[in-house]
Amino acid sequence: MNATTDLRICVLGLGSMGLGMAASLRKRGFAVTGYDPNAEALKRFAEAGGQGAASPAEAARGADVVLSVVVNAAQTETALFGPDGAAPALARGGIVVSSATMSPEAARALAARCAELGLGYLDAPISGGAVRAAAGELTIMASGPAGVFQRLRPVLDAIAAKVYELGDDAGTGAAFKIVNQLLAGVHIAAACEAITFAKAMNLDIAKVYEVITASAGNSWMFENRVPHILDGDYAPRSAVExxxxxxxxxxxxxRGLKFPTPIAAMALQMFVMTAAAGMGRDDDASVARMIAGLVGLELPGMGA
Amino acid sequence: MNATTDLRICVLGLGSMGLGMAASLRKRGFAVTGYDPNAEALKRFAEAGGQGAASPAEAARGADVVLSVVVNAAQTETALFGPDGAAPALARGGIVVSSATMSPEAARALAARCAELGLGYLDAPISGGAVRAAAGELTIMASGPAGVFQRLRPVLDAIAAKVYELGDDAGTGAAFKIVNQLLAGVHIAAACEAITFAKAMNLDIAKVYEVITASAGNSWMFENRVPHILDGDYAPRSAVExxxxxxxxxxxxxRGLKFPTPIAAMALQMFVMTAAAGMGRDDDASVARMIAGLVGLELPGMGA
Structure with a gap:
């Protein structure tokens, strides 16, 4: 089981990220099984050459490694430990790699439950989006025992361009990812506030994009998301929710740490307002549409 | 007066930006006079080879171009139109270049008062900081008549690496700059919130800096300001105020436009809190010290 190509992989959650990771693994010669409660997602996986299954347990049977690429901690827990969950179906010595964004506490709890079953655990949030998932070029912010990293090396090499090894303990990877998400979320909300503010001042917002991306006001998210607004294209690359x-x-x-996060809290409210206005499943740049709708501004693609 | 090297320049406001711009102009062979109400600043200017004066009017006498590099609209108005102000001392056909960050409305009012005196006006906020000012490599977000741009070309070339020509009307340059400042201010506050949040979660914040600057949570300001926090160095490159x-x-x-800016408003409160805690003249990364002090965290340079 230590030979690189012998590892059998099970992917739980076949959305754009899981599907892309599965494809990257197959390209490197891994056998990949998969499960998703959504029949459409399961069908796409099978059409792409994957071995679909009727439950997490069935998908995980005989696998050495489970990649859990679902949305949150609750879904991760269900996929691993719910009825027909994957974890008990893995052989002793198997490894669970968990990629959903969650609190460090939730990651530690999952690691502990895996340990009870004799399973290894890698706390491995991912960043990079669907395109880089499909290309095997994700960034992984991972923490776990050195031995787990070592055994997973060929798997991580297949799916990621960059793997940060952040320590031995589950929870550290999760904490790094949540710091990234704090900044990413604030920067998206700020980009939407700034570009609609510019529009309210009657500026040419394409020119604003050109000037800001060359100035000290730039952010990775401003540069990446404002084109969606300029194009009026709110198809979800990453959703408000x-x-x-x-x-x-x-x-x-x-709240748990008694640590105030006022900027993040205000950005959160902007996303909640956007979801409340019916755009929760649209692209996260929809915060700009929410603001524009509120104040009666017309952005591209919002014609009367 | 149209010959490039003949233009005589007067710089009002000899702080780090004005001083650097004056130095860049002298390097290109321009004669530069200057004024600052601060005697120390005026002395540094003279020591660097500038021709100091006892008032804005005296500095501007005989000049073709006045560069106003003071802090805000009120100071600009005083320097140009106050007692011994520079504007009436300029010859008809002279040009005022105004670089303070201000509202578009304030920029338009200044342009109108210049026009009454037969003076040209360039709305020309700058970006780039003291180092780039001294190197003649500022970014200028400018608006004004084509003829004004044309006459100023050698002056702008001497002080800037990049000049955005944003339209004919005073106020447009100011509006672009204020959009940049909205984002820059939010990104500094968010960087300070995120890095102290990471510290509160017991993360290695130097490692957080490494990971975030390579991830989607990055911003120009995160990348530029967090090193001040890691070094515990709050000497003001740009101040909280x-x-x-x-x-x-x-x-x-x-408020004037009835346009809500909740994220910027929250960031503003973070800077106000930091100024209230006595750090108004320190580096703007001091927002992190304010948060750390509030929650009882120790950052570098904050030893008990």
Missing amino acids: IFTKDLGIVSDIG | IFTKDLGIVSDIG
Whole structure:
């Protein structure tokens, strides 16, 4: 089981991220089984050459490694430990790699439950989006025992361009990811506030994009998301609901630590307002549409 | 007066930006006079080879171009139109270049008063900081008549690496700059919130810096300011009070337009809190010290 190509992989959650990771693994010669409660997702996986299954347990049977690429801690727990969950179906010595964004506390709890079953655990949040998932070029912010990293090396090499090894303990990877999400969420909300503010001042917002991306006001998210607004294209590359979730985790952690996060809290409210206005499943740049709708501004693609 | 090297320049405001711009102009062979109400600043200017004066009017006498590089609209108005102000001392056909960050409305009012005296006006906010000012490599976000741009070309070339020509009307340059400042201020406050949040979660914040600057949570300001926090160095490259001012302008414009700016408003409060805690003249990364002090965290340089 230590030979690189012998590892059998099970992917739980076949959305754009899980599907892309599965494809990257197959390209490197891994046998990949998969499960998703959504029949459409399961069908796409099978059409792409994957071995679909009727439950997490069935998908995990005989696998050495389970990659859990679902949305949050609750879904991870269900996929691993719910009825027909994957964890008990894995052989002793198997490894669970968990990629959903969650609190460090939730990651530690999952690691402990895996340990009870004699399973290894890698706390491995991912960043990079669907395109880089499909290309095997994700960034992984991971923590776990050195031995687990070592055994997973060929798997991580297949799916990631960059793996940060952040320590031995479950929870550290989760904490790094949540710091990233705090900033990412605030920067998206700020980009939407700034570009609609520019429009309210009658500026040419394409020119604003050109000037700001060359100035000290730039952010990775401003540069990446404002083109969606300029194009009036709100097809979800990443949805508003991802940030109501992730900034909600920031808020929960902050309350637990008695640590105030006022900027993140305000950004969270902007995403909640956007979801409340019916755009929760649209692209997260929809915060700009929410603001524009509120104040009666017309952005591209919002024609009367 | 149209020959490039003949233009005589007067610089009002000899802080780090004005001083650097004056030095860049002298390097290119321009004759430069200057004024600052601060005697120390005036002395540094003279020591560097500049021709100091006892008032804005005296500095501007015989000059073709006045560069006003003071802090805000009120100071600009005093320097140009106050007792011994520079504007009436300029010859008809002279040009005022105004670089303070201010509201578009304030820029338009200044342009109108210049026009009454037969003076040209360039609305020309700058970005880049003291180091780039001294190197003649500022970014200028400028608006004004084509003829004004044309006459100023050698002056702008001497002080800037990049000049955005944003239209004919005073106010447009100011509006672009204020959009940049909205984002810059939010990103500094968010960087300070995120890095202290990471510290509260017991993360290695130098490692957080490494991971975030390579991830989607990055911003120009995160990358530039967090090293100040890691080094515990709050010597002011740009002070907290710059952002209480500039985000205050954002807030004022928003109220005037009935345009809500909740993220900028929250960031403004973080800078106000930091100034209230006695750090108004320190580096703007001091927002992190304010948060750390509040919650009882120890950052570098904050030893008991």
